Amino acid sequence: MNIDQIFKNNQDWVQEKLTLDPNYFKNLSEGQSPEVLYIGCSDSRVTAEELMGAKPGEAFIHRNIANLVSNLDLSAMSVINYAVSILKVKHVIICGHYGCGGIKAAMESKDLGILNPWLRNIRDVYRLHRAELNSITNEEEKYKRLVELNVQEQCVNVIKTSEVQIAYRERDITVHGWVLDIHSGKLIDLEIDFDHILKNIMEIYHLD
Ligand SMILES: [Zn+2]
Secondary structure, eight states: OOHHHHHHHHHHHHHHHHHHOTTHHHHHTTOOOOSEEEEEEOOTTOOHHHHHTOOTTSEEEEEETTOOOOTTOHHHHHHHHIIIIISOOSEEEEEEETTOHHHHHHHSOOOOTTHHHHHHHHHHHHHHTHHHHHTOOOHHHHHHHHHHHHHHHHHHHHHHSHHHHHHHHHSOOEEEEEEEETTTTEEEEOOOOHHHHHHHHHHHHOOO
């Protein structure tokens, strides 16, 4: 993909939008009120808007390696704060994907420099679910299961935030855990029991 082509594509996109609606960019410039916060992997194949069919203005997006939500990540925490407290999104989605390089790297013991502390978050997920993961003998199946469990634990990390706890008391908000099956392109809803997780962790993480 060359840079000149990107600018050409952009011009074509502007034309296409204006042909359909001459006020398209005027309306877009007036503000945003997305109902969805999507947190996914930076992987170039897992394109947030395209896989959901979301148009500009419909989804607030945060992506990083292996779709992690860390308390110490100022960027992710700011995104959650703004999306939940100010934009008042109704849905927070954590979307992982099979074939995730970040998850794969965390399953190996290679020293990856600056990536080590980041991938350690995934090793923590492994440790929490060690009994289940160690019982899976097929490596490919174990890898897929860690992708799913990582999504589940990142949902828990979202639920632990004060913004989501406050929003949950005041209005409708749901946290969803999804996986994109890179082999078929299909989205899988892990059907995480949001209410159950929230009640379960409240004993420890409850904030007044
Ligand atoms: Zn990935």
